[in-house]
Amino acid sequence: MFAVTAARIDADDPLAGLDLGERPDPSPPEGWATVTVKAASLNHHDIWTLRGVGISPDRLPVVLGCDAAGVDENGNEVVVHAVIGDPALAGGDETLDPSRSLLSERYDGTFAERVMVPRRNLVPKPAALSFAEAACLPTAYLTAYRMLFGRSGLEPGSTVLVQGAGGGVATALILLGRAAGYRIWATSRSGAKREQAIELGADQVFPAGARLPERVDAVMESVGEATWAHSLRSLRPGGRVVVCGATSGQAPPAELNRVFFLQLSVVGSTMGSRDQLGRLLRFCEQTGVRPRIDRTLPLAQAADGFAAMIAGDLFGKVVFTL
Ligand SMILES: NC(=O)c1ccc[n+]([C@@H]2O[C@H](COP(=O)([O-])OP(=O)(O)OC[C@H]3O[C@@H](n4cnc5c(N)ncnc54)[C@H](OP(=O)(O)O)[C@@H]3O)[C@@H](O)[C@H]2O)c1
Structure with a gap:
């Protein structure tokens, strides 16, 4: 074959x-x-x-x-x-x-x-x-599904920052998060991709590393070294970064002072179960997300x-x- x-x-x-x-x-x-x-x-x-x-x-x-x-x-x-x-x-x-x-x-x-x-x-x-x-759906969308609905601990209406808007996981986070009622903010290195992220349903978009209008409840991180410092800086006290990947490098400075002083959580996430894949398929059917x-x-x-x-x-x- x-x-x-x-x-x-x-x-x-x-x-x-x-x-x-x-x-x-x-x-x-x-x-x-x-x-x-x-x-x-x-x-x-x-x-x-x-x-x-x-x-x-x-x-x-x-x-x-x-x-x-x-x-x-x-x-x-x-x-x-x-x-x-x-x-x-x-x-x-x-x-x-x-x-x-x-x-x-x-x-x-x-x-x-x-x-x-x-x-x-x-x-x-x-x-x-x-x-x-x-x-x-089985990798990028299932990973996004678990990050948002399993690992973030956030209720709809919360503000979520998605780093690196153009990627497979990132576009999935924007689409699924928007459909579930989160306020989705996104960053991208590219102006064209930022415009596309708005069309996809992001509420606001920012150049990579930009100061945000206010701190967010959670950051969805798949980029790694290039965005890690910005992810930690963007969280409200008690906020959570959910990390599933490190495309640009896996060993950024940990900034432990910021983690403990602001009582941040750093949570890993990988793929999802077969049952979650079944629910993701139903989510797409019910919401019309494609x-x-x-x-x-x-x-x-x-x-x-x-x-x-x-x-x-x-x-x-x-x-x-x-
Ligand atoms: N843990 C898991 O189960 C799991 C599942 C799926 C994926 N992942 C991981 O998550 C990451 C994303 O996967 P993907 O399939 O979505 O990949 P992808 O489609 O290639 O997306 C990568 C994105 O990273 C962003 N990025 C921002 N700054 C970057 C930089 N300096 N260098 C490189 N990329 C940069 C880019 O967004 P902009 O161009 O918009 O800035 C790019 O679109 C990978 O590392 C992958 O291994 C993990």
């Missing part, structure tokens, strides 16, 4: 390790299902893999891709939950299973004609969502999507179709 794989690791030139070509068909063990992929979406995770972050070279070659929507062997339209883990080992939350992995880490991912996953990782796709829309897609490309042109993400030249998700 045709697939897009990480063949080599290159920290400085991630595209150099990308390989497009034939891979063996999956042969699912007992309890696993094969999904014929209709659409898959790109995440920064795929770039990290090519850079060698979060994966060891002995796992290669591995088919990239965490997210997919497609059709199972029985003809059911499904969305694939990307977290491979056992909820029974972790109080009902598979993201807390110490040996959990995401698709494309231990098992081949979704950038292929077919992908195999544990049968419990299949979630019915609502007819209201296209395959392309559904394929955006993922923001920057561009849709045939899987055979995947390299163009990777290049755009590496360049930071995106507003929303890149979807690959088959």
Whole structure:
């Protein structure tokens, strides 16, 4: 089958390790299902893999891709939950299973004609969502859902700052947060992306690092070093920063004085459970929210999507179709 794989690791030139070509068909063990992929979406995770972050070279070659929507062997339209883990080992939350992995880490991912996953990782796709829309949800949107509704501790009406408005997670935070009644403020390095964030539903937008009109209840942080100091500075006393990523670097000064003196909380968040993915799909159905897609490309042109993400030249998700 045709697939897009990480063949080599290159920290400085991630595209150099990308390989497009034939891979063996999956042969699912007992309890696993094969999904014929209709659409898959790109995440920064795929770039990290090519850079060698979060994966060891002995796992290669591995088919990239965490997210997919497609059709199972029985003809059911499904969305694939990307977290491979056992909820029974972790109080009902598979993201807390110490040996959990995401698709494309231990098992081949979704950038292929077919992908195999544990049968419990299949979630019915609502007819209201296209395959392309559904394929955006399992990583970026599920992460945003848990950050906002699981980890922020905030009621609707609260003010939430989203750092780096253009990214997949960030656009998801704006869309989901707005639909749930939060007041969403957003930053971006780019004036054009700030305008797009307003169109998406942000209440106000600011250049990266700008002083805000007032302090916010929570900051949604996926950018890391480039925005961390601003995130801490922007919080009201007792506020909370929810962090799911560190695209620009993972070791900013911790500013512990600010954390303890203002009694701030720093809370990590990763992906979401299968049950939360089910609720996210229903949230989209009920509210009419649809993922923001920057561009849709045939899987055979995947390299163009990777290049755009590496360049930071995106507003929303890149979807690959088959
Ligand atoms: N923990 C989890 O489960 C989880 C799940 C999904 C993603 N993540 C992580 O979250 C991060 C975002 O993922 P994504 O898929 O949304 O990636 P993405 O689409 O590539 O978004 C990255 C965004 O970061 C912003 N950014 C601001 N300053 C930056 C700088 N100096 N350098 C680079 N980027 C900068 C950019 O926003 P502007 O251009 O608007 O400034 C850019 O759009 C990644 O690090 C990813 O690994 C974690």
